[in-house]
Amino acid sequence: MDLIILVDKIADVIYENKDYLSELDRVIGDSDHGVNLSRGFQKIKEEKESLKNLSYSDFFNKIAMILISNVGGASGAIYGTGLMKVAQSLKGTNKLDRENIIKAADAMVEGIKMRGKAQCGEKTMLDTIVPVVETLKENKNEELNELLKKIQIIAKNGVDSTKDMKATKGRASYLGERSIGHLDPGAMSSYLIIDTICKNLK
Amino acid sequence: MKKLINKKEDIVKEMIEGMVKAFPKNIESIKDLPIIVRKEKKYGKVALVSGGGSGHEPAHAGFVGYGMLDAAVAGEVFTSPSADKVYEAIKAVDSGEGVLLIIKNYSGDVMNFEMAAEMAEIDGIKVGKVIVDDDIAVENSTYTVGRRGIAGTIFVHKILGAAAEQGYSLENLEKLGKEVVNNIKTMGMSLKSCTVFTTGKNSFDLGDDEVEIGLGIHGEPGTHREKFSNANTHVEHILAKVLEESKINKEKVAVLINGLGETTLIELFIVNNRVADILKEKNIIVETTLVGNYMTSLDMGGFSITILKLTDEIEKLLKSKSDTIALKTF
Numbered sequence: 012m013d014l015i016i017l018v019d020k021i022a023d024v025i026y027e028n029k030d031y032l033s034e035l036d037r038v039i040g041d042s043d044h045g046v047n048l049s050r051g052f053q054k055i056k057e058e059k060e061s062l063k064n065l066s067y068s069d070f071f072n073k074i075a076m077i078l079i080s081n082v083g084g085a086s087g088a089i090y091g092t093g094l095m096k097v098a099q100s101l102k103g104t105n106k107l108d109r110e111n112i113i114k115a116a117d118a119m120v121e122g123i124k125m126r127g128k129a130q131c132g133e134k135t136m137l138d139t140i141v142p143v144v145e146t147l148k149e150n151k152n153e154e155l156n157e158l159l160k161k162i163q164i165i166a167k168n169g170v171d172s173t174k175d176m177k178a179t180k181g182r183a184s185y186l187g188e189r190s191i192g193h194l195d196p197g198a199m200s201s202y203l204i205i206d207t208i209c210k211n212l213k
Numbered sequence: 214m215k216k217l218i219n220k221k222e223d224i225v226k227e228m229i230e231g232m233v234k235a236f237p238k239n240i241e242s243i244k245d246l247p248i249i250v251r252k253e254k255k256y257g258k259v260a261l262v263s264g265g266g267s268g269h270e271p272a273h274a275g276f277v278g279y280g281m282l283d284a285a286v287a288g289e290v291f292t293s294p295s296a297d298k299v300y301e302a303i304k305a306v307d308s309g310e311g312v313l314l315i316i317k318n319y320s321g322d323v324m325n326f327e328m329a330a331e332m333a334e335i336d337g338i339k340v341g342k343v344i345v346d347d348d349i350a351v352e353n354s355t356y357t358v359g360r361r362g363i364a365g366t367i368f369v370h371k372i373l374g375a376a377a378e379q380g381y382s383l384e385n386l387e388k389l390g391k392e393v394v395n396n397i398k399t400m401g402m403s404l405k406s407c408t409v410f411t412t413g414k415n416s417f418d419l420g421d422d423e424v425e426i427g428l429g430i431h432g433e434p435g436t437h438r439e440k441f442s443n444a445n446t447h448v449e450h451i452l453a454k455v456l457e458e459s460k461i462n463k464e465k466v467a468v469l470i471n472g473l474g475e476t477t478l479i480e481l482f483i484v485n486n487r488v489a490d491i492l493k494e495k496n497i498i499v500e501t502t503l504v505g506n507y508m509t510s511l512d513m514g515g516f517s518i519t520i521l522k523l524t525d526e527i528e529k530l531l532k533s534k535s536d537t538i539a540l541k542t543f
Contacts, residue, residue: 030412033411033412037412037414037416037417040433041291041409041416041431041433042412042416042432043290043291043292043409043411046411046412047289047292050222076297079295079328080295080298081295082295083266083288083292083293083295084266084289084292085293085321085324087295087325088295088321088324089324126324126328127324181320182319182321182431182433185351185361185429185433186433186434186436187351187436189434
C-alpha cells in the first residue's frame with residue numbers, strides 16, 4: 012500500500028467525520044477537534060506532490076510538520092510530535108517490515124506521552140493507541156488479515172473505554188466528573204485513523 | 214448563525230488585516246503570518262511575546278505596543294497558534310536580550326509555546342516563560358493539569374511589559390512574573406454560551422434560567438450550573454471565592470471586571486458597583502479598576518472578577534506608561 016494513498020484516505024475519513032469529532036469536543040472541550048484536524052489533513056492532500064519520492068523518515072517528518080503548522084492547538088502538537096518520533100525511528104531504513112513498524116509505533120507512543128504528559132487511562136488518544144501497539148507486539152507472527160481484524164476491535168474497545176473515564180488531561184479535565192459518560196474526541200480521531208489504515212491494508 | 218464574516222478560513226486573516234488598517238501607527242503584521250508586532254520597536258530590552266487562540270479580542274493583539282507586548286500570535290478561533298508561528302514571532306522581536314513568553318495555562322498553548330521555545334533555543338535565542346493560571350474555579354490537584362489562565366493575564370502583560378521597558382533582565386522578569394501570577398485570582402460566570410464561528414453552534418447549552426459558574430474562556434463549560442438570580446447575588450458569591458483564595462487583608466489591590474464579549478457595560482459597571490462596595494467594607498484599598506472587554510470569549514454573556522494583590526513594586530509597574538490599542542495609561 013502506498014503511504015500517500017493511505018494518508019489521502021485518512022484525510023477523507025477525517026473530513027467526513029469532522030462535524031462528529033467537533034460535536035464530541037463540544038460536549039467536553041471547545042468544539043474544534045474535527046475542524047482543526049481536518050484542516051491539517053486537507054493541507055496534506057494539497058501538498059501531496061511534495062510527499063513523493065521521500066524516504067520513510069522524510070515522509071513522516073513532512074506530514075508531522077504539516078500537521079503541527081496547520082492543525083494548531085494541542086492535537087496538532089501531539090499528533091505532530093508523535094509523527095516526528097516515528098520519523099526519527101525510521102531514519103536510514105527503506106523498508107516498513109513488522110519490526111520497523113513496531114519500532115515506529117513505540118516511538119509514536121513515546122512522543123505522544125512526552126508532549127501530552129499523559130498516560131493510559133486518562134481519557135486521551137493514548138487509550139486507543141496504546142492497546143493497539145501492544146496487540147501489534149503480542150501478535151508479531153499473526154497472519155496479516157487476522158492481525159488487522161484484531162487491531163480494529165482493540166481500537167474500537169479503546170475509544171469506547173474512554174466513555175466511562177474521568178478526564179485528567181487536556182481541556183476536558185476542567186470538567187472533572189462532568190466529563191464522565193462522553194467519548195474522548197482525541198481517542199475517536201485516533202480510532203478513525205487506525206481503522207482506516209486497517210481497512211486499506213486488508 | 215448570523216455573523217459578520219466571509220469565508221470561515223479567512224476569519225483570522227481578515228481580522229488581523231482590519232486591525233492593522235485601523236491602527237497603522239501602532240502595529241503591523243509580519244509577512245502572511247498571524248503575528249502582530251509593535252510598530253515602534255525598542256531594541257536592547259527583553260521582548261515579550263504572548264498569544265493564543267482567536268476569539269478573545271482585544272486580547273492579544275490589542276495589547277501590543279509600548280509598555281506591554283512586542284508581539285502577539287493569533288491561532289484559529291479558540292485554537293492555540295502552532296509552534297512554528299510562535300517561533301516566527303520570537304525571531305521577529307528578539308533583539309539579543311532574550312524573549313519572554315507569557316502563556317495561559319491551557320494544554321495546547323503550553324505545548325505549542327514550549328515547542329517554539331525549543332526551536333528558538335536551537336538558534337541561540339534565550340527564551341523565558343511565565344505561565345498564567347489565575348482561574349480559581351478549577352481546583353489544582355494531582356488530578357488536573359492545574360488552573361487555567363484567563364483574564365488576569367492582562368495584568369501580567371501590563372506589569373511585565375512595564376518592567377521589560379525599564380530594563381529588567383529575562384531572569385528577573387521570570388521571577389517577577391511568578392510573583393505577579395501568584396498574586397492574581399480570577400473567577401467567572403456565564404449567562405449564555407458563545408457561538409463558535411467555525412461550527413456555527415453554541416459551545417454549550419444553557420437554560421434561560423440557568424447560569425454556568427467557573428468557566429474558562431474557550432466556550433468550554435464551567436464547573437457547575439446554578440439558577441439565575443440577580444447581579445448582586447452572583448457577584449457576592451464569586452467575589453467571596455476570589456477573596457478567599459487571594460488571602461488579602463486590608464491591602465492594596467487592582468480590580469478587573471472583564472466582560473466575556475456580549476455583556477453590556479451597564480451590566481459590568483453594576484457588577485463593579487457591588488465589588489467596590491464589598492471591598493470597601495472589608496477595608497481593601499482599590500488602587501486601579503479596569504472595567505470592560507479585555508479577554509473575551511466570542512459572544513459569550515457573562516463576566517469575570519480578577520483581584521490582583523499589589524506590592525509597591527507591582528503597583529508602580531502597573532501604573533507606568535503603556536500605549537496599546539486596548540490599554541493606555543499615561
